[in-house]
Amino acid sequence: MVNKKKEIIEAIKKYPTIIIHRHVNPDPDALGSQIGLQRLLKHSYPSKEVFVVGEEVDRLLFIGEMDVITDKKYKGALVIVCDTANLSRISDSRYDHGDLLIKIDHHPEYEQFGDLSWVDPSYSSASEMLVDLFLQFPEGFIMNKEAAKSFYAGILGDTGNFMNGNTTPRTLKMVSYLRTYNFQPERIHNWLNIKSKNSSRLQKDILMSFKVTDKGVAYFIITEVLLNMYGLDRIEASNLVNTLSSVRGNKIWALFIEYPTEIRVRIRSRSIPIASVARQFNGGGHSLASGATIHSWEEVDHVIQALDRVCP
Template sequence: MDNKKAEIIEAIKKYHTIIIHRHVHPDPDALGSQIGLKKLLKHSNPSKEVYAVGEEVDKLLFIGDMDVISDKKYKGALVIVCDTANISRISDTRYDHGDMLIKIDHHPDYEQFGDLSWVDPSYSSASEMLVDLFLEFPEGFIMNKEAAKSFYAGILSDTGNFMNGNTTSRTLKMVSHLRTYNIHPERIHNSLNIKTKNASRLKTDILMSFNVTDKGVAYFIITEDLLNMYGVDRIEASNLVNTLSNVRSNKIWAFFIEYPSEIRVRIRSRNIPIASVARQFNGGGHSLASGATIHSWDEVDHVIQALDQVCP
């Protein structure tokens, strides 16, 4: 593993142009790892061309914004894909137009890609991986406040505010290091966790109206009409998924969120592996936190039945 990390460092030092990708529909760790890496590399060597590409999420712009670049920038470039387990989920399909491709990810390695791949699910997040990488290989690299803020946001989000089981002593060591850069963690926490009035009202509806099976699989369906009624966007709504974690009898909980051409499923659990179910429905993820995609409301029952089957 150390050889892989050393090879990544060698490649980063070698290339003048570095283009960083992550997964579609980015969460704070996807953006935090991507933007944090960009800011660290650019601060360490201002003469390098370092870009972060992909679609933007308005509510996460505090982490950083995206670059718009031409195809010709990929010629002779190093491309790094962060926090992305599957090729189909890489944002911006030009990821394979560069000279070399590196994958850095903390999800289970169900699909290998890239000329060089560092995958380690023992990390809480891709952001934690990158902080650890540059602590282990500090020569020629300089962390700064802006990079530290981005990495912190990624770790904070993927650990559920350091409350999830993936928060390890190593995670806290990385966070302790980031906090030495005067990053104002309370501001990052507020940006990620404080809900709007409309989202808070939807949260109340969720707690009053969710469904639950006899085996303890709780679920809530969020249609476009419901989003419009509350004036809440899909990202705000999906971020409420752990509302159902606070009900003691819920062993597994899921949101079904309507999009124009698909229904996205967010699945969480309390100590019950659910990634195998997500993979049955065009998805995947971590053992206790996964996502899937279905294409009709008729499939909701199939997902619930599959979750019931893994529920003891």
């Protein structure tokens, strides 16, 4: 593993052009790791061209904005993909147009890709991985408050404000280091936790109308009609997944969100591993936080039954 990290560090030092990708429908860690890496590298090596690509999410623009680049920029470039477990989820399909491809991810590895790959699910987030990487190999790299802010947002997002089971002593060590930079972390907490009026109204609807099985599997279905009624996009709606976490007796909770060609399922758990269920339905993720994809409302019952089976 140490050799892989050294190879990644040497590749970063070698290439004058670096292009950083991450997954579609980005969350704070996808953007935090991607933009944090860009800011650290541009601060450390001002002569390098370092770009970030992919779609933007309005509510997460406080982390940073994307670059618009031509295909020519990929010629002879190093491409790094952060926080993405499989090829189909990489945002911007040009990831394979560069000279060398590196994968850095904290999800369990179900699809291998990249000329170099560092995958370690023991980390809370890709942001934590990158902070640790540059602390282990500091020569030539200089952290600054803008990079620290992005990495902090990524760690905060994937640990659920440090409330998820993936927060470790190492996570807190990385956070402690980042907090030495004056980027006003309280603002990040506020930005990540703020909700629109319509989102708050849907949250109330979820709490009033959710269903729960005898085993403690709680769930709520968000149709396109409901999204239109509340005037919400799917990303904002999916961020309400932990609404049901505060209800006593709920051991596992899930949101089913309708997309044009599929239904995406966001699943969370208090203490019961759920990743194996997500993998049964075209998904995966972490032990207590996973996602899946189904293609008909009839499959909702199958997902709920599978989650019931893993409840003690």
